[in-house]
Amino acid sequence: MYSGAMSDAIEKVNATRERRKLEQIALLPEEAAQKLLNSYHPDYRESAFRNLRVGVNCGARTTHEIADLLESFSDLDYTKIDLRPEYDTDVLVLGGGGAGATAALFAESNGARVMLATKLRLGNSNTIMAMGGMQVSVDERDSPVRHYCDTMAAGKFAGRECLVKALVNDGPQIVKWLLDIGVDFDRDAIGNLLTKKAGGISAPRLISIGDHTGLNIMKVLKDEIGMRDSIEVSEFTPAVELTTNEAGECNGAVLFDLGRKRHFVVRAKAVVLATGGSGRLHMQGFPTSNNFGATGDALVIAYRAGARLEGVDSFQYHPTGVMFPEHMVGVLVTEAIRSLGGHLLNAKGERFVNELETRDICAAAVIRECENGNGVMTRSGKGGVWLDTPLIEEISGKGVLRKRFPSLYRHLMRVKIDISKQPLLVFPTLHYQNGGILIDKNGETTVKNLFVAGEAAGGIHGRNRVMGNALLDIFVFGKRSGLAASEKRFNDPGKVTLTHVYSYYNMLKSLRISSVAKSPTLFPEFIVNKL
Amino acid sequence: MNLANSITIELEGRKIKVPEGLTVIESLWDTGHDVKRGVGCLSGLCGACTVVYLEKDSKKVRFGLGCQKVIEDGLIVIMLPYFPSRVAHYLLTSMDSPLQHLAEIYSELYTCNDCKACNVCPEWIDVARVMKAAKDEDYETATNHITDCIMCGLCASRCPKGIAPQHVALFIQRALVVERLFPPNLHQRLSEMESLKFEQELARVAAMGTDELESYCHTLGEA
Ligand SMILES: Cc1cc2nc3c(=O)[nH]c(=O)nc-3n(C[C@H](O)[C@H](O)[C@H](O)COP(=O)(O)OP(=O)(O)OC[C@H]3O[C@@H](n4cnc5c(N)ncnc54)[C@H](O)[C@@H]3O)c2cc1C
Ligand code: FES
Numbered sequence: 001m002y003s004g005a006m007s008d009a010i011e012k013v014n015a016t017r018e019r020r021k022l023e024q025i026a027l028l029p030e031e032a033a034q035k036l037l038n039s040y041h042p043d044y045r046e047s048a049f050r051n052l053r054v055g056v057n058c059g060a061r062t063t064h065e066i067a068d069l070l071e072s073f074s075d076l077d078y079t080k081i082d083l084r085p086e087y088d089t090d091v092l093v094l095g096g097g098g099a100g101a102t103a104a105l106f107a108e109s110n111g112a113r114v115m116l117a118t119k120l121r122l123g124n125s126n127t128i129m130a131m132g133g134m135q136v137s138v139d140e141r142d143s144p145v146r147h148y149c150d151t152m153a154a155g156k157f158a159g160r161e162c163l164v165k166a167l168v169n170d171g172p173q174i175v176k177w178l179l180d181i182g183v184d185f186d187r188d189a190i191g192n193l194l195t196k197k198a199g200g201i202s203a204p205r206l207i208s209i210g211d212h213t214g215l216n217i218m219k220v221l222k223d224e225i226g227m228r229d230s231i232e233v234s235e236f237t238p239a240v241e242l243t244t245n246e247a248g249e250c251n252g253a254v255l256f257d258l259g260r261k262r263h264f265v266v267r268a269k270a271v272v273l274a275t276g277g278s279g280r281l282h283m284q285g286f287p288t289s290n291n292f293g294a295t296g297d298a299l300v301i302a303y304r305a306g307a308r309l310e311g312v313d314s315f316q317y318h319p320t321g322v323m324f325p326e327h328m329v330g331v332l333v334t335e336a337i338r339s340l341g342g343h344l345l346n347a348k349g350e351r352f353v354n355e356l357e358t359r360d361i362c363a364a365a366v367i368r369e370c371e372n373g374n375g376v377m378t379r380s381g382k383g384g385v386w387l388d389t390p391l392i393e394e395i396s397g398k399g400v401l402r403k404r405f406p407s408l409y410r411h412l413m414r415v416k417i418d419i420s421k422q423p424l425l426v427f428p429t430l431h432y433q434n435g436g437i438l439i440d441k442n443g444e445t446t447v448k449n450l451f452v453a454g455e456a457a458g459g460i461h462g463r464n465r466v467m468g469n470a471l472l473d474i475f476v477f478g479k480r481s482g483l484a485a486s487e488k489r490f491n492d493p494g495k496v497t498l499t500h501v502y503s504y505y506n507m508l509k510s511l512r513i514s515s516v517a518k519s520p521t522l523f524p525e526f527i528v529n530k531l
Numbered sequence: 532m533n534l535a536n537s538i539t540i541e542l543e544g545r546k547i548k549v550p551e552g553l554t555v556i557e558s559l560w561d562t563g564h565d566v567k568r569g570v571g572c573l574s575g576l577c578g579a580c581t582v583v584y585l586e587k588d589s590k591k592v593r594f595g596l597g598c599q600k601v602i603e604d605g606l607i608v609i610m611l612p613y614f615p616s617r618v619a620h621y622l623l624t625s626m627d628s629p630l631q632h633l634a635e636i637y638s639e640l641y642t643c644n645d646c647k648a649c650n651v652c653p654e655w656i657d658v659a660r661v662m663k664a665a666k667d668e669d670y671e672t673a674t675n676h677i678t679d680c681i682m683c684g685l686c687a688s689r690c691p692k693g694i695a696p697q698h699v700a701l702f703i704q705r706a707l708v709v710e711r712l713f714p715p716n717l718h719q720r721l722s723e724m725e726s727l728k729f730e731q732e733l734a735r736v737a738a739m740g741t742d743e744l745e746s747y748c749h750t751l752g753e754a
Contacts, residue, residue: 124571475630
């Protein structure tokens with residue numbers, strides 16, 4: 001419920017609404033947009049970054065939060081641990097989101113025995129939270145070539161050609177697979193997959209399942225995994241380190257049993273790392289839209305094993321994360337609200353950016369307003385801007401918010417905020433890790449027998465990801481890595497060692513780097529900051 | 532800790548003061564509970580955090596999500612993060628008309644006598660209606676609202692017949708897709724890809740340098 005100063009501020013939103021309906025704000029010319037980004041986008045804030053002092057990417061730029069983790073000692077007392085494998089399998093998949101589940105299913109169908117180990121419950125992931133949809137070129141006005149161009153352009157031409165090509169080429173086939181296992185994508189009147197347009201996409205290409213695309217795909221994947229006899233699922237057992245053999249090739253992982261509070265080793269012919277993104281590292285203090293387990297563990301454990309990273313200085317900040325009520329801080333408010341005409345407004349009730357600009361530009365503009373004293377303050381002293389949701393009901397008809405965005409509507413109704421009558425306070429939220437561990441077109445990293453799929457992987461989205469390409473990416477590269485990993489099932493995995501962890505430790509020591517961070521992080525600290 | 536703005540609740544069987552404004556999950560963390568089993572997305576989407584609560588002066592025990600339920604003075608609350616339910620074993624890909632097998636796969640569905648005890652959905656789904664439609668073989672109606680289901684299992688915890696509505700509905704949802712017409716636009720695109728229609732152009736574009744690709748992108752325009 002809004003009260004005090006916030007209620008007063010809402011009056012200004014109501015007062016300007018009629019006038020704003022006719023107001024046009026032009027898109028920023030390229031130069032002005034770049035200037036805005038340079039001054040206000042978090043990726044351009046030099047003081048938030050430093051260059052890595054160790055490892056394969058020595059000298060590369062990344063955020064302090066990630067550098068702290070990469071430059072820290074293993075949390076595992078590797079001198080004490082029993083390295084005799086408790087489990088032996090063909091393919092070990094780490095991470096139970098969309099990428100991991102897909103890799104497991106394809107590896108199994110190719111004849112491999114699979115173990116899928118995950119941090120929380122199977123399916124608790126960023127995947128279930130994806131609302132908007134998934135990109136795939138099935139519309140007759142569209143083509144894989146267009147999809148390729150849009151992806152490259154959005155990524156500021158930093159994506160790798162072979163990866164983007166694989167992404168767009170596999171799209172239609174992967175949707176067929178999803179349909180075959182019973183994923184119910186929205187259809188039009190004659191049964192075509194319903195395609196929508198979205199910012200940064202040159203043709204209608206977004207396919208979806210209501211406002212719960214990721215959730216409904218993940219439910220099916222999880223159900224299907226349960227039906228496959230050769231997939232063993234291990235929940236509440238996060239990976240804390242990879243293992244390597246005499247030749248430095250990956251051959252398993254050390255997992256931590258959260259219930260028994262003990263470590264154990266799984267040996268495998270190949271490992272698929274699919275532990276997702278890093279929003280819960282709260283880069284530069286930003287709120288996040290990510291799930292509780294998104295702590296960037298893959299980056300840390302793969303880097304220690306010698307895998308090359310790419311683009312880990314580039315993140316996506318979604319312009320509209322909830323800022324109030326406080327228990328929902330960071331929760332994503334989908335782009336679709338702005339596509340339907342929702343205005344962004346500062347404390348004076350005035351618009352300050354064309355809401356259909358790309359995510360990075362909108363986010364930078366919101367930050368500019370708040371830093372220049374034009375934000376609306378919450379009781380705990382945080383600033384945000386208004387997203388005028390009642391305007392949408394006026395444009396598109398009564399009841400449209402409840403119908404189109406049921407979960408957002410419900411969650412706010414529970415705390416007596418009716419978004420069809422009152423605006424919503426928003427601020428940019430840390431949303432997506434654009435870079436990650438570099439892969440080739442089969443998902444293999446620079447470490448042999450170590451595959452990566454999903455948000456943990458890097459090289460596909462360049463410096464910015466367009467809406468809908470993350471979901472496609474996790475299925476395409478989940479499949480590719482699952483199939484390629486299962487081809488290794490006749491390998492001899494060799495001896496299980498932590499030699500790479502020892503050498504990493506020595507490297508840090510010789511550089512006199514001693515960090516206080518423990519890594520991987522596994523779980524974010526809970527800080528009560530509402531008092 | 533400053534407990535000036537605190538309220539008293541009964542949390543997991545213990546009366547305790549907690550700062551106001553927290554959710555149930557946050558108050559568990561705040562009071563030293565190491566909650567991992569009952570937490571996932573923190574956004575009301577994963578269904579890992581179900582709670583049972585009784586509000587002050589209320590006669591009715593209610594159900595909700597721990598990451599969304601904000602505590603109030605006098606609240607009595609416990610977590611119910613997991614409720615066991617039977618999941619049937621089936622391979623959809625090897626069934627021709629899977630819906631015909633519903634009666635074997637989830638036979639317990641037909642013991643439903645519409646008592647409506649399952650209508651405790653935190654996502655406001657009318658679960659009883661879904662079950663009734665399923666029994667009446669009106670499968671489109673049954674799956675109409677099921678895309679909102681977060682599989683928290685609260686409905687199953689209430690059913691006196693031991694039905695797990697979330698799993699029954701998921702089977703129907705999956706089975707319906709298999710029985711639907713294959714999307715014509717996808718069919719068309721797949722055959723174009725099979726005949727390598729875009730192969731040459733894609734190879735040409737992928738071989739372009741950045742500047743060339745950038746100007747090519749500009750010429751594309753909107754479709
Ligand atoms: C709110 C939100 C909305 C989004 N909307 C869209 C959208 O509309 N369209 C789109 O394309 N993309 C969207 N995205 C992005 C997309 O959902 C994700 O990038 C994608 O789902 C990531 O999939 P993944 O399988 O790589 O990782 P995840 O789905 O996050 O899965 C990673 C899994 O690994 C587990 N894990 C983590 N650490 C460890 C460890 N150490 N050991 C073992 N397991 C571990 C986690 O618990 C989790 O289960 C959205 C993201 C968010 C957060
Ligand atoms: S933690 Fe996912 S629904 Fe509450």
